[in-house]
Amino acid sequence: GENVEQHPSTLSVQEGDSAVIKCTYSDSASNYFPWYKQELGKRPQLIIDIRSNVGEKKDQRIAVTLNKTAKHFSLHITETQPEDSAVYFCAAARLNTGNQFYFGTGTSLTVIP
Amino acid sequence: EAGVAQSPRYKIIEKRQSVAFWCNPISGHATLYWYQQILGQGPKLLIQFQNNGVVDDSQLPKDRFSAERLKGVDSTLKIQPAKLEDSAVYLCASSQFGELFFGEGSRLTVL
Numbered sequence: 001g002e003n004v005e006q007h008p009s010t011l012s013v014q015e016g017d018s019a020v021i022k023c024t025y026s027d028s029a030s031n032y033f034p035w036y037k038q039e040l041g042k043r044p045q046l047i048i049d050i051r052s053n054v055g056e057k058k059d060q061r062i063a064v065t066l067n068k069t070a071k072h073f074s075l076h077i078t079e080t081q082p083e084d085s086a087v088y089f090c091a092a093a094r095l096n097t098g099n100q101f102y103f104g105t106g107t108s109l110t111v112i113p
Numbered sequence: 114e115a116g117v118a119q120s121p122r123y124k125i126i127e128k129r130q131s132v133a134f135w136c137n138p139i140s141g142h143a144t145l146y147w148y149q150q151i152l153g154q155g156p157k158l159l160i161q162f163q164n165n166g167v168v169d170d171s172q173l174p175k176d177r178f179s180a181e182r183l184k185g186v187d188s189t190l191k192i193q194p195a196k197l198e199d200s201a202v203y204l205c206a207s208s209q210f211g212e213l214f215f216g217e218g219s220r221l222t223v224l
Contacts, residue, residue: 001171006155032211043204043215044156089155095211099144100169103155 006104131193138207
């Protein structure tokens with residue numbers, strides 16, 4: 001099955017700085033790569049996703065990049081704010097062939113005011 | 114639109130006891146997932162249903178865990194007998210066109 005690795009496991013940044021979280025995957029057939037944000041005691045919520053036919057996607061302060069050849073994708077958060085503090089999970093999935101989602105181990109992001 | 118509903122939110126049991134969790138997915142979502150999230154780890158897929166059929170249960174410890182999705186809507190996940198290592202949050206998620214929607218989760222503590 002798919003194996004998703006995520007780094008770093010913890011990340012502290014000053015407010016206003018950028019944060020980058022990286023993930024690698026093993027299954028070249030994976031074609032959908034979502035990122036979830038999970039605040040303490042709450043459900044994971046989708047913040048951005050990218051499909052394998054796209055190299056980059058942006059949504060305000062959040063962007064995701066995908067390198068299919070290297071099998072890695074990254075989450076970029078610019079101008080970080082204290083409310084960005086949470087655990088972030090990457091995932092890889094094969095949409096339309098099984099739809100199983102495999103998650104990374106998570107990155108705990110702390111934004112220091 | 115109503116989200117994924119789960120109950121109970123919290124459950125504390127002794128080891129070797131049994132427990133059941135219930136999930137009601139978003140209306141119309143054909144795919145339903147149960148994930149186990151141990152503290153500090155990412156969600157681990159236990160079982161995936163497409164309507165009322167099982168798509169993937171390869172990581173479900175079948176000697177103690179069981180799940181069903183009768184009529185292709187609600188689902189129940191049961192653990193019997195529970196072990197200490199089953200302490201985790203059990204997340205239910207549903208999907209129709211790719212995006213996963215999670216419930217709030219059921220936090221299980223096994224003493």
